[in-house]
Amino acid sequence: MMLQTNAYDNGMPATGLHGARWQKSRRSNSQGNCVEIAELPGGRIAMRNSRHPEGPALIYTRPEIEALILGAKDGDFDHLIAPSSN
Template sequence: MEQVRNGISAELLSEARWRKSRHSGAVGNCVEVAPLPGGEIAMRNSRFPGGPALIYTREEIAAFLAGAKDGEFDDVLS
């Protein structure tokens, strides 16, 4: 059995409704997100749907999205 070191196995989130950005690459190299019943947001790599999923609070996702929209992470791509 594969050991998951960060997050939980996405297989445990079988009821989650995963979605990805329409800007995702054609070969499946994208991030998927799913809202969870408790209000958290799950995030996983679409290339490994059974691999680990990271769970974030709504506040954490909101802070990340606000930073991305403001350009705080633009240097990551350079």
């Protein structure tokens, strides 16, 4: 099944992205504590909460996702997973 080629809006129901192939990180756990991503036509990337697959999907451009992934690789967000020193 092909994805619809209509405009994608942030916060649209993920169920509206017909044919999207959602992918989780290998680090996802059995409780579903992970986000899922899917490539859309035109190079956009959708992201949803794996615990609420019917819920909203956030739509990003490829450069936005690239900045996020490279920032994570560089450690820019490590403070979000490291124990607080407070």
